[in-house]
Amino acid sequence: MTDAPLIELRSASFGYTDRKVVDSVSLTQGAGEVIALLGPNGSGKTTLVKGLLGLSEHLGGEVSLFGTPLAKFRDRPRIGYVPQRHSLSASVRVTVREIVETGRLPLRPWWRPGSAADAAVVDEALDAVALRDREREDVAALSGGQQRRVLIARALAAQPDVLLMDEPTAGVDIANQRILAEVLSGLADRGTSMLIVTHELAALSGVVTRIVCMNAGHVDFDGTPTAYTRGHEGHELGDAHHHSPSADERRPGLAALVTDPLPSREVPRG
């Protein structure tokens, strides 16, 4: 593996046909970072994540994934994606394990059946989301929060180098939010890099190492959780270099968020 950042945006813009939604955003994610991407509805968070996946249009600036320009990037399995709204159909009978196994498909020729190694990776992914004991169940029988974990396991089954998650805790009750946060915390402890779009920062306390806040297509805060709670420090816009807190640092900083959860939108400028 090279030392290139996992994700690097320099004045990058994304949108749809001729409409620019994300405008001139600069952002660099290094290995091991867990970034919460915050911002009001419509500020462009999903469009940014989709841009990295080639699902929204790259309209300007530079975007590199693992050191490769977006237009030339072909190693898609290195980027795991957990979409915003799950679409696990209730009309087709499919087990939890079968869904997670589909995460392995991009990694082998379509005609080759799964190997013992594939099965071991699927086991590990199911363990990571604490659903191994439910693997034979019909996925439609699971709650929304559990289905979200199935989708995280499916993404993990591809053994990605970074996981992009769009509102993993949205619409999930508090008890299941806690379980999901534990799952994400376990992944973070294992060094999994994540970019998590969320409106529920407090639910992710102890997981996030950095906060990036978008507003109307721009980044208006990029810094540590501690700086975010203070509201001013870490305001280094357009600067690829930022302070990445260590694992030791991230917990005390986020402890403040548990007692004093912040709304995701008010970030003082300047």
Ligand SMILES: Nc1ncnc2c1ncn2[C@@H]1O[C@H](COP(=O)(O)OP(=O)(O)OP(=O)(O)O)[C@@H](O)[C@H]1O
């Ligand atoms: N497929 C699309 N085609 C055209 N415009 C779109 C499309 N998807 C989103 N948009 C527009 O892009 C803007 C940003 O949407 P986006 O989903 O990126 O915001 P968001 O910050 O993720 O919002 P939320 O918090 O509500 O999920 C919105 O004005 C939206 O209407």
